[in-house]
Amino acid sequence: MxxxxxxxxxxxxxxxxxxxxxxxxxxxxxxxxxxxxxxxxxxxxxxxxxxxxxxxxxxxxxxxxxxxxxxxxQGDFGRSFRTGQTVLQALAERLPVSIELMLLAQLGALSIGVPLAIVCAARSGGPFDRFMTGTAFAMLSVPTFLSAILLIYLFAVELRWLPATGYVPFAEDPLGNLRFMVLPAMTLALAEWPGIMRILRSDMIATLQEDFISLAKAKGLTPARILFVHALKPSSLTLVTITGINIGRLIGGALIVETIFALPGIGRLLVGAILTRDLIILQGVVLLVAAGFVIVNFIVDLLYAVLDPRIRHGHA
Incomplete structure (x- = not known):
């Protein structure tokens, strides 16, 4: 290792x-x-x-x-010539908002995509599988900004359940913070779960046809144990890859979502730096975000070795 x-x-x-x-x-x-x-x-x-x-x-x-x-x-990423704020100070204020948004969106996408993938794989070719596969294809064609507008209209304008814009720090009001973050996180999750569902479904269908699954069935193990213990783990390597790559997609989606929902995250910071031609902030933030994305994918590589011992021993 x-x-x-x-x-x-x-x-x-x-x-x-x-x-x-x-x-x-x-x-x-x-x-x-x-x-x-x-x-x-x-x-x-x-x-x-x-x-x-x-x-x-x-x-x-x-x-x-x-x-x-x-x-x-030396840790000097520059200072904004417009506000006088350093890049690290700007990120310290904005990054927690974006990280919270991406974590909630990723958890939401996994909460939707993984259970649906397991059910579709267990009932491959059935009516539910065909319906969800078609729904996933349809959701992949919906742009993020359109999902945001539809969610705002439904939950903020018509039902009045959630606020459309604004932000409250988690430390000040945890429940208020979650109310403001639900719609933005849901917007990103709706764009991510179809890919997660389709990839995991395909891998689990292939895994369920392996000999060790037939052996588990011959031993009399319950279908739930076979699905969640024996089939899910070997099928999750590609899922880990997709989750790591999705970080980059979530950062791109945050540029749109944070602007629409008026969240003070790095997305709005980048947009503001572009509009005001604040190249020092733009350069420093892009460097840190890109480096963070690279490090996340490095962590994903390490998770491969944890999930599959053949990889760390060089026999994969």
């Missing part, structure tokens, strides 16, 4: 370097002059030259990259 862990860590280093290169390129690829954007009405030739010198904008691109990377290694 130690060798497996060291091997995966070595793979992680070039990926993180590539992420830093792509993130740094944001400031170079976007049109416009960063110094001109920062100074706005005060953009005299002398002020522009002084600011470019202070920020290193007059240096070659490769030199600017290594200078920026050195600051990152």
């Amino acid at each position: 130690a060798f497996f862990l060291a091997q995966r860590l070595l793979y992680l280093v070039p990926v993180l370097i590539a992420v830093s290169l792509l993130t740094f390129s944001i400031s170079s690829l976007l049109p416009g002059d960063l110094a001109m954007t920062i100074l706005a009405d005060q953009a005299t030739p002398e002020n522009l030259a002084a600011l470019r010198r202070d920020m290193g904008l007059d240096q070659p691109l490769w030199q600017r990259y290594f200078t920026w990377l050195g600051h990152i290694m």
